Amino acid sequence: MASELRKQRDSERRERTRRALLEAAGKVFARSGYHDTQVSHIVGEIGVGQGTFYRHFDSKRAVAGALFEQLAESLLAEFTPMDAPLPAGVEEYRGASVAAALRAVRAPFVRCDRSATWHCCSCARAHPSTPRSMSR
DSSP, rough: OOHHHHHHOOOOOOHHHHHHHHHHHHHHHHOOTTTOOOHHHHHHTTTTHHHHHHHHHHHHHHHHHHHHHHHHHHHHHHGOOOOOOSSHHHHHHHHHHHHHHHHHHHEEEEEEETTTEEEEEHEEEEEEOOOOOGGG
């Protein structure tokens, strides 16, 4: 029988792997598009086997759905601070909504001033055009 410590470590490792698969899927979908992405491309991004992918997700559609859920949760979390002083008018509400949506979408990314592009936080360190101040 596995000890509690072993169960906890296994659970943490499963969660890390799931997060890595989600991040890899996001990168590959962004680079290649949903229809041109294969599960082998996603697992190749992080160097695991397809069996690992299917332990966490039933299909490519399932991982895309999980990414969408993540985005929706991030988006809703950005609207929570808007509860305090509610926007006064339609234009103020629209501006606050757009700002919240942009924060949610860009949250896992950093802007590279040299290339004027966005990189996910984990790959920004390795990107040659990312300034040193952003790679930490």
